[in-house]
Amino acid sequence: MTSLPPATAIDRLRAAFGRPAAHDTNHRTLHAKGAFYAGTFTATPRAAELCTAGHLQGSEVPILVRWSNGAGNPRASDKAPDVRGMAVSFKLPDGTATDLLGQTAPRFPVRTPEAFVAMTEAAIHPRKLPGFLLRNPHAVPALVANARAKALVPPASYAVSTYHAVHAYRWLAADGTSNWVRYVLRPRSSTAPDGTFTGRDRLREEIAARLAAGPVTYTLEVHLADDGDDPHDPTSVWEPRETIDAGTLTVTAVADDPEADGGVVVFDPTRIVDGIELSDDPILRYRPQAYSESVERRSV
Incomplete structure (x- = not known):
C-alpha cells in the first residue's frame, strides 16, 4: 500500500x-x-491458444489509438526530448473494452507511486536529480538503458517507434493453464509521407500525412515469463521463455476527437476483460485512483 x-x-x-x-x-x-x-486489431491463433479474452480469438475488432508526448504541457514542442506514448483501447463485440498503454522507454525505473512522482519532478528540475538518484540507486540501470535506447530522442514519426507496456498481466487459457505476459508494440510497416515536418506539432502533422498515404501497422509482441521473472515489479528485467506474435494492429485514419465537446476518454491499464488478470504491481494498482483524480479536475 502507498x-x-x-x-x-x-x-x-x-x-x-x-x-x-x-x-x-x-x-x-x-x-x-x-x-x-482509428483502426483494427486481429489476433493470431497462438494468442487464442494462450488466452480466452475476446479480442484475442482471431476476429477483427476495432481499436481507438492515442499517440502522445509524455509531458504534462499540452503546448510543448514535438521537437523536445520526451518519452512518447501509444495507448490502445480494444473494443470487443460484447461492448466491453480493454486497454494497453505503451511508452518508448523499454525499462521502468521505479517500483512505487511515490518514487515515480519524485522521478518526474527530478526530470523536469535537474537540480533535484542527484538527490533522487541517491535515494533511489536502483533506478540508475533503467535510466541508463533508456538513454542507450534513445527513448527520449524526438522520433521522425510516432509510427516508427517501439512502445513497451510497463505492467505484466496473467493470460488464462481454455485448458486451465496460465502465463504471465508483457506486451511490446513493434512497428511493422507504413508509407512515409512526402514533405518535411519541422514545426512544434510536427509529429501530429506527420502521422496525419502518413495515414493519408496508407495504414500504419504494428505487431503485438508478447513475452511469456519464465520461472524467475517477477510480474509484480515493474522494474524487473525478464528473460522470457517465449516471445510470440499475438496479432496485428492496423491504424487507418485520424479519428474524430471524442473529447472535442468536453468528453473525457481514459486509457486505463487496469481495464481488463475475462481471460486476463492483473498483477499486484503497486504502480498498476495505483493508476486508476490517480486517473480518477485527474479526470475530476478536467471535468471542473
Missing part, C-alpha cells in the same frame, strides 16, 4: 509542469499533448 494520496500526486505532477492556464484545465496530468486515431 501512503501517497492521489490528490497529492496530481498536485505535485501538475506543479512540476507549471500550473495550467484557465483555458487549459481540460487536459491530462501527463501525456497532455496527443490525438486519437
Whole structure:
C-alpha cells in the first residue's frame, strides 16, 4: 500500500509542469499533448491458444489509438526530448473494452507511486536529480538503458517507434493453464509521407500525412515469463521463455476527437476483460485512483 494520496500526486505532477492556464484545465496530468486515431486489431491463433479474452480469438475488432508526448504541457514542442506514448483501447463485440498503454522507454525505473512522482519532478528540475538518484540507486540501470535506447530522442514519426507496456498481466487459457505476459508494440510497416515536418506539432502533422498515404501497422509482441521473472515489479528485467506474435494492429485514419465537446476518454491499464488478470504491481494498482483524480479536475 502507498501512503501517497492521489490528490497529492496530481498536485505535485501538475506543479512540476507549471500550473495550467484557465483555458487549459481540460487536459491530462501527463501525456497532455496527443490525438486519437482509428483502426483494427486481429489476433493470431497462438494468442487464442494462450488466452480466452475476446479480442484475442482471431476476429477483427476495432481499436481507438492515442499517440502522445509524455509531458504534462499540452503546448510543448514535438521537437523536445520526451518519452512518447501509444495507448490502445480494444473494443470487443460484447461492448466491453480493454486497454494497453505503451511508452518508448523499454525499462521502468521505479517500483512505487511515490518514487515515480519524485522521478518526474527530478526530470523536469535537474537540480533535484542527484538527490533522487541517491535515494533511489536502483533506478540508475533503467535510466541508463533508456538513454542507450534513445527513448527520449524526438522520433521522425510516432509510427516508427517501439512502445513497451510497463505492467505484466496473467493470460488464462481454455485448458486451465496460465502465463504471465508483457506486451511490446513493434512497428511493422507504413508509407512515409512526402514533405518535411519541422514545426512544434510536427509529429501530429506527420502521422496525419502518413495515414493519408496508407495504414500504419504494428505487431503485438508478447513475452511469456519464465520461472524467475517477477510480474509484480515493474522494474524487473525478464528473460522470457517465449516471445510470440499475438496479432496485428492496423491504424487507418485520424479519428474524430471524442473529447472535442468536453468528453473525457481514459486509457486505463487496469481495464481488463475475462481471460486476463492483473498483477499486484503497486504502480498498476495505483493508476486508476490517480486517473480518477485527474479526470475530476478536467471535468471542473
